[in-house]
Structures are given as C-alpha cells and as structure tokens.
Amino acid sequence: MSDWHSWAALAVFVGAYVLIISEKIHRVAVALGGAGLMLAIGATDDVSAFYSEDSGIDWNVIFLLMGMMMIVGVLKRTGMFEYLAIWSVKRARAQPFRVMAMLVVITAVVSSLLDNVTTVLLIAPVTLLVCERLGLPSAPYLVAEVMASNIGGTATLVGDPPNIIIASRAGLNFNDFVVHLAPLAALLVAVLLVLCRIMFRSTFVYDDGRAAEIMALEEREAIKDPRLMVQGLVVLALVMAGFVLHPVLHYAPSVVALLGAGLLVASTKVDTDDVLAEVEWPTLAFFAGLFIMIGGLIDTGVVGQVSHGLAGLIGGSELGGAMALLGGSAVLSGIVDNIPYVATMAPITSDLVHDMGGGGHHVLWWALALGADLGGNATAIGASANVVVLGIAERNRRPISFWQFTKYGLVVTATTVAVSLAYVWLRYFAWA
Template sequence: MTASTQAIFATSVFLLVYAIIVSEKIHRTVIALIGAGVLILAKILTPEQATEAIDFNTIGLLIGMMMIVGITRQTGVFEYLAIKAAKRSGGHPLKIMASLGLVTAVLSAFLDNVTTVLLIVPVSFAIAEKLRLSPLPFLIVEIIASNVGGTATLIGDPPNIMIGSATHLGFMDFIINLTPVIIVVYVLTIFLLKLIYRRQLVTAPELQAAIMEMDENEEIKDHDLLRRCLLVLFLTIAGFALHQFIHLESSVIALSGASLLLLLSRQDPEHALHAVEWPVIFFFAGLFIIVGGLEHTGVIEKVARWSLDLTGGQLVPTAMLILWVSALASAFVDNIPFVATMIPLIHDMGRLGGIANLDLLWWALSLGACLGGNGTVIGASANVVVIGMAEKRGLHITFLGFMKVAFPLMIMSIILSTAYLLIWYHLHAVFTVAVAVGGLALGWLLGLIDRRAAARRAE
C-alpha cells in the first residue's frame, strides 16, 4: 500500500470501530481488538509497533487500583460511608441526596467511577425504599457526582489516567489545577439539582426516622482487613502525591500497593485478580493500537495542522476549541477513545505550533472529556452502569429524560471551566512574569552586594 492508502485504511478502521462502539451492537472490547488485529494483518503496523503503541503505564495503573479496590470492597466500608452520610442528614431526603452525591464524588476522585456507583447505588435503592420515594433523583445525582468528582485527580477518571501517563503532569498537578474549579462545579450542580427535585423529595417524618434506625456498623464485615486496606490506600495515595519527586511511574505505585495488600491480606491472587475488569484492560490495549495506526500513518499530524490553521496557532483559542469539542463529543461517545485520539493530536499541535508549555491544553482536554460525559446516558461508563442497574429494578431512565436534566448542567460546568481556564492562563502568565522579574531583581541585588563587598576588600 502507498502512504496515502495506508492513511485512508487506518482512518476507515478507526471510524468503523468508533461507529460500532457508539451503536453498542458489538461489545466495545471485541470490536477494539478486531480493529487492532485488522491493522496488524494489513501490515499498517508491525506486531512490534503495535506493542509499542500500548500505554502500559495506563494499563498498570488501572490493574493496580482495580485490585486494591476489589479487596477493599470486601470490608463493606463503602456501604458504611453511604449509610453514615444518610444518617448525618437526619433522614431528610434532599440532604440525603446531597450527602450521597458528596460521598460519590469523593470516592470517585480516588476510585474508579464504575466501582463507586456499583457500591453506592444499591444503598441508594434501599434508602429510597425506606423513604417510599423514587430513587431517580438519587441516581441522577450519583451519576453526575461520579463524573464531576473523578475529574479532580489523576486517578479519578480514565481520561485523566491517560493524560497523566502521556505527559509530565503528576497527581498533585491535577489536584492543584483542577480541584478548585471542580469544587465550584459540584456545589453549583448540587444546588441546581436540589431546586429541580425539591418537590419530588418529600416524605413523612416517621419514614425519615426509619433511616436513623439503620446501623452502618453492620456493613463492616472484616475490621482487620479494613485496617490493612486503609493503610495500603493511604500509602498508595501518598505514593501518587510523591511519584514525581521519587521518579516512579504511577503504574509502579499502584501495582506496588496492590502487591503489598495481597501480602498483608493473604488473599488468593486468583481471587484478587477477579476484581480486575479485564474487558476494560483489553479495550484500552486495542484502542491504543488503533490510535497508533492513525499516528503511524500521519493522519493525526494532518488533523493537528488543520486545527492550528483554524485557531491561528494561538494557545488560548486552541484550548477553548479542545474544551468545547471534547465536552460535546464526550456527551455522545465514550470519552476514553476520544481522549486516546486527542493525546497524540495535542502533542503534534504543540510541536507544529511551537507551543512549549501545553498544560492549558491538557487541562482543557481533561475538563471537557470528563465533565462532558455527564451530558447523556452514554457519555461515560458510570452512566451506562447505573442505567442498567435501574432497569433491573424496574426503573426505566430514558435517553431524553436524563438529557433534559443533565445536558444543561453539563453546559453550565463547561462554561465555568471556560472562565476558570481563562483566569488560570492569565494568572499563570502573571506568575511566570513575576518569577522572571523577581529572579532578575534578586540577581541584580546579589550582584550589587558582591560588588560592594569587593569594593570593601579593595579598601
């Protein structure tokens, strides 16, 4: 095949795989692996090039955290937190909704979003049943909170894991740069959801009293294992916070934490590995190979050049384009393949446009992809999981019914993110200039002191 034919072939495979993923006619892992296999069989990529295209840092981080969470969930601590939050709300439905949202957001910042909703949603159904209310408001809040909370940290959402692995940005960079705007987005989102559902969340005082009778301590099944899990979680998160300074990849930290927990808990490794969502892992592997085909054939570089022509190569317009395109695209397609495509594109945009510091673009991609997932029921994996759990219990959440509530809230979060990134950019520029001026001033002052000292010695 000629170079242009290879580019057309790789693009066709990518678009076909993407279309099938969106349609959900074939499991996304199956079609991703088929797409990767087709590229190798067609000799677009050699087996060695395909292996090099896989980001094993992302894979290792996901496996390590899945193992830690899988062992920790056996203790019942997550159910304990959900019931505790409900009781602290005094049994008032609106306060319970906000409390469960907060627990979901915080857990999603440090655990996989899907795992978080799998743990919190069953408790929400039990609480709604005791209050004789529809669980719908609780589920909507938990879906949105999981995606908002997951945006705040490196390990909170797969797009952030992928961005962190592909850049110099570490755990503390995500917290420092993204958590401030995420807190504002979360608070405003919960406030608006309270206004939307305030009339639906009214119940009798005696039913509220039933919530206060729930015993959260009964959920803790193994206190000894809980202590060991909390110790390993603390050490792992501390490792993430320090990994840039100790020069260890985040995957090494996560896998080391998982290995330590296996040792301390004396769990059967085979049982612990069942907690790993292997279809997700192989989906990532296939996806990385497909995107590697686009990169190898020069397709991504051409798209990067077109994007730079559109924005004139200016950093701020480029960031705004990435933010809004990411948000709108992630509302209707899975944000994981979208981010996998955008990462090499942004690298090429930086190289071709001569942009030395790409941080603003990475924050735009993270905010757009993660928050955009709140737009529709198919925008993020957690959304699909909760909708499926609801349907099994006889509660049907329609596409338009969810979108009517969630899409405006998503747009609101992106507007806030736009304002935040513009402020961040200008403050960052002011800070950089201040540091440069301060450095020059300090150099001048030290030089002056040195000259005066030399003059005194000469006297």
C-alpha cells in the first residue's frame, strides 16, 4: 500500500479511538463506521476483511463469545446465580467483610469460567439487594466485585475478551492460560481481599436486625427451573472439558462453545428466539468492526512499522520487553477499553515475539494479557465490566462516580501490577 493509504488508515483509526473514548457516539457505530471507511479508502478489501487469518475478522473470537453467551443465557433463566449469591451471604453469617470476601471469591471464580461482563451482570443486581437488606453502601461491594471479575478473568482463555484475542493470535490454548496465569490470579485475589479490608474498613458496620432478616431468606426459592439448571451445568462442564482437552481433541474453543450451545438448545425446552435474544449482538458487531479497522492498519504496513520501532527500542531484550509491555499495557488499558487495545497490540506483539526468536514460554504474550486485564481496573472506563457495573448502579439509584471508582482502582492496579512484574521476572527469568 502507498504512504497515502497508511496515513489515511492511521487517521481513521485514531479518529475512531477518540470517539470511543469520548462516548459521544456509541462504540458500535464508531467501529462499524471506521470499518466502512477502511474499506472505502482501500486500506483493506473484502477478501482481507472476511477471509484473511492475519488481517481479517477473527471468527474464532466471534463464535466463541456467541456460544458462551447462549449457554449463559440459558443458565441465567434458572436462578442459579442468585442462589449462589444468597448462599454465600448466609454462609458468611451476614458479616459485612465476610460477605464481601465471599462475593469477591465467587465473582473471581465465575469470571474465570465465563466472561467478566456476563458475571457482573448476574452478580451485581443480587449484590444491590444484599446491601439494601444489610443497610450497607453498595459502592464498595460493586467496586470490589468488578475488580475481582477482571482479576479472575485473567486466569483462563475465556475469562476476559482480551485473552480470547491473544489466544487466537498466539496459538495458545485453554491449558496454557491455566498453567501460566491461574496461579498468579489466585494470589492477586488474595491481595485484593487485603486491599479491600483496608480501603473499605469504615463501611463494615454490622446490624443485628438486618442480618437476621437476610438470614431468613431461603436460597432454594431463587431456583426457578431445577431441571434446566442441571442440564445447563452438565453442558457447561462438557464445554469446559472440551477447552481443557484441546491438545487431544484438537477442537477450537469456538467449535466447543458452539457445540455446547447447540446441544443445550436442542436438548431442552428453551425457546430458541429467547436464547438468541440473550446474545450481545452489538458486542459481536463491535468486534467485527474493530477487527476490520485493525486489518486496515496491518495491510497498509502501519502495524509492521510500529512493531519494528518497538523492537528497536527494546533492543532485543525479552526481559525488558516483558516489563515494558506489562507496565505500558496496564497504563494504556486504564485509559481506553482493553478490548480495542489488545486487538491493536496483538499483531505488534506477534512481530516482537517473532523478532526475538519465538519465545518458547510466551512471556511477551503473558505480559500483554496481564497488563491489559489488570490495567482495566485502573479507571471506570478501563474495562467493559466496569462500565456495565456503573450503569447498573446508576439505574438502581446507587450511582458510582468516575473518580469514586478510579481512586480505588488506581491503588488496586498499582499493587497487582507490581506483584505481576515480580511474578514474571521470577518465573520466566530468575528461575528459568
């Protein structure tokens, strides 16, 4: 492509980013409009956009998300998540900090199995109910949960959308993420609990009367369809087994998710239209538009120029590259949503890995995943789950301001990123 195409593609992409950050225009409209402009100016074409593995729409990502959204849509109807939340509160004896600890751990675990946006959509409304019954401010609990969702989502391939993008680009599987990132994620959840005990200590006020009321709730009443819940859990277990057995079965995660969704819909009495209505089609359209915009940057050579520049700046040092990528990604992911950021950085990281000889333990990819996932906690707009929770709080007249979230997010992000930097250095360099 000519220099004119490169500059035009860069201008389209930067303009789209600015509009996404400003939120003056819906991000789906921006992504699709930007994709259309990339095609119109000739930065990419229909063949590259729809069929190229390097610069086109990553259909594995699209269909993996679609399949998981359908499965979660069925499980949502059973009341299983409400049951889990009420059960945890009763097991914590309605003690405020114990309640927070239980909800944080549950959120982190569920976010490692499902995507973090879905998790907070299911857990946040129940949390608001619990806080209302106990007479507690909801903001600390919601903030703690969304941060737990971003940390827990780091542990697996399906836990956070950026991980899906990284896995697809780097050729990593579900087991790779579990082996390399799950131990750190567990440690970071423990770190988060310590920070919550300190940051929110003034809000942990126990009320005997309110505690007695919530202890009287019967969690079994939350289950609306026990048969459907069992069927959904069986299918979810089979899907997770399919992810883990990828080295043996050789089925892509997207295929496993779609098979699971199809099996669940075919073997139950749920209405197909209702299940499809649970799919976040705007999110999938956003991904498609974003991939086409990134493809325009790849096809015009912009990404290649940036990657070579970064490689020269790092100087061939894998340690320096990992530290810079982790820290820099954390900062940038706190400013912009981590999904478009990782979609932009994935091809650049791929070039860096290639220039450094392949990176047998994939340390640069782990650095990118950690920086993007954990950096999303820094501000209210750093991750999609953050924006979702703030919207839920506002609709329930419990608004959380940008800076109310961010003042805690910066502390959590700085601490978890510091721990992650030490983990990467120790595991892949000091003890290698």
